[in-house]
Amino acid sequence: MRAYRIGEISRRTRVKIETIRYYERVGVMPVPDRSEGGSRIYNLEQLKRLSFIKRSRELGFSLDDIRRLLSLADGGHSCGEVKALTQRHLTGVREKIADLQRLEKTLDMISSRCSGDDAPECPVIDALFEAGPPG
Amino acid sequence: MRAYRIGEISRRTRVKIETIRYYERVGVMPVPDRSEGGSRIYNLEQLKRLSFIKRSRELGFSLDDIRRLLSLADGGHSCGEVKALTQRHLTGVREKIADLQRLEKTLDMISSRCSGDDAPECPVIDALFEAGPPG
DNA sequence: GCTAGAACCTGTAGTAGCTACAGATACAAG
DNA sequence: CTTGTATCTGTAGCTACTACAGGTTCTAGC
Numbered sequence: 486m487r488a489y490r491i492g493e494i495s496r497r498t499r500v501k502i503e504t505i506r507y508y509e510r511v512g513v514m515p516v517p518d519r520s521e522g523g524s525r526i527y528n529l530e531q532l533k534r535l536s537f538i539k540r541s542r543e544l545g546f547s548l549d550d551i552r553r554l555l556s557l558a559d560g561g562h563s564c565g566e567v568k569a570l571t572q573r574h575l576t577g578v579r580e581k582i583a584d585l586q587r588l589e590k591t592l593d594m595i596s597s598r599c600s601g602d603d604a605p606e607c608p609v610i611d612a613l614f615e616a617g618p619p620g
Numbered sequence: 621m622r623a624y625r626i627g628e629i630s631r632r633t634r635v636k637i638e639t640i641r642y643y644e645r646v647g648v649m650p651v652p653d654r655s656e657g658g659s660r661i662y663n664l665e666q667l668k669r670l671s672f673i674k675r676s677r678e679l680g681f682s683l684d685d686i687r688r689l690l691s692l693a694d695g696g697h698s699c700g701e702v703k704a705l706t707q708r709h710l711t712g713v714r715e716k717i718a719d720l721q722r723l724e725k726t727l728d729m730i731s732s733r734c735s736g737d738d739a740p741e742c743p744v745i746d747a748l749f750e751a752g753p754p755g
Numbered sequence: 756g757c758t759a760g761a762a763c764c765t766g767t768a769g770t771a772g773c774t775a776c777a778g779a780t781a782c783a784a785g
Numbered sequence: 786c787t788t789g790t791a792t793c794t795g796t797a798g799c800t801a802c803t804a805c806a807g808g809t810t811c812t813a814g815c
Contacts (some may be wrong), residue, residue, distance in 0.1 A: 487712070490791080490792080492790095492791060494728075495672075501774075502791095503775075504666050504772085504773060504791095507774090508771060509730070511772090520781080520782085521781090522638065522714045522780075522781045522792085522793090523792080523793065524780070524781065524791080525793090526722060533749060536749065536751060537748050539752065540748050540749070540750065540751065540752045542772090543752045543753075544726060544727060544730075544748075545720075546750075547771080547772090548771080549771095554745070557694050557745070558745045561740060562743040563738040563739075564735060564737060564740075564744070565738050566733055567734065567742045568731060568736040568742075568744060571731045571734070572731060575727045575731060578720055578723055578727065581720055582717060582721060585680075585713055588679060589713050589715055589717065592706060592713065596630075596710060596718065597677075598687075598735060599699055599706070600699060600703075601703040602700060603698045603700055604698075605699075607699040607702045608699075609702045610693045613672050613679075614672050615675065616671060616675065617674065617675045617678045625763080626762085626763070627762060638802075638804075639802060641764095641765095642802060642803090642814085657809075657810045658810075659762080659764075659809095659810065660763085677801090682781090682800080
């Protein structure tokens with residue numbers, strides 16, 4: 486099976502070398518073989534695993550989630566668990582969107598009260614001194 | 621002027637005591653007076669400043685932004701600069717929303733291909749092994 | 756005045772997910 | 786055999802907190 490050095494899998498996946506080593510340290514990437522001199526030597530499967538991690542990160546999964554996904558992928562996964570994990574993540578994403586949209590609305594409202602010229606009093610500053618939502 | 625101990629401004633602003641001390645350390649809260657024994661003693665202005673920080677954080681401003689906002693608020697601020705800062709932040713928020721919406725779409729699509737039963741093969745896992753967007 | 760208990764103090768380490776060094780060694784090409 | 790690139794380990798930094806440990810201060814009741 487073909488061998489890859491860390492620089493090569495870094496280029497292929499667009500994951501920084503330091504990040505790959507970090508993934509190894511925290512246990513999402515497996516410990517690879519080493520050359521005689523001590524350089525990391527990866528195989529095709531490990532390269533694929535790294536793209537899996539990359540893609541999952543792009544989709545906003547946490548490294549904890551990714552560890553779970555990988556162990557499901559390894560161990561003759563049940564589709565149900567994978568879907569559940571994905572759905573939980575999707576719910577989180579939707580909540581974040583809703584939060585940010587509330588934020589956007591408020592910021593927009595506050596900002597629109599402001600002329601933007603060099604007036605000495607600023608409604609934005611005033612608004613920030615007001616209390617936020619109760620709770 | 622009325623004096624407040626740290627516990628009281630913490631209760632009033634719902635900012636944790638440790639966080640208030642952290643704000644002092646990183647220079648967004650001013651160094652307060654101390655009692656003879658060494659307890660921090662705040663005045664009304666400092667209490668107001670803390671609610672300003674709290675509100676700004678709720679609106680997603682970074683501590684760096686907040687430092688700038690506060691110095692604008694202190695120094696006979698020009699409304700224009702405040703508005704510019706707010707607009708930049710708003711743009712950032714909108715970008716984040718757009719990113720998350722793309723994410724949501726992709727996740728939803730991937731997830732919908734999955735039956736969710738205990739099938740041995742899982743389209744979600746397969747999808748995660750595929751490359752993401754080019755770039 | 757004394758004591759119990761709440762409130763406060765400092766300092767440090769941990770969280771997520773990297774990123775950025777420094778200083779040393781390995782490897783490939785000529 | 787040399788030169789230059791690639792890789793190595795280990796540590797520290799980033800944001801914005803949070804959570805201790807182990808000690809001191811303050812306040813209320815007696």
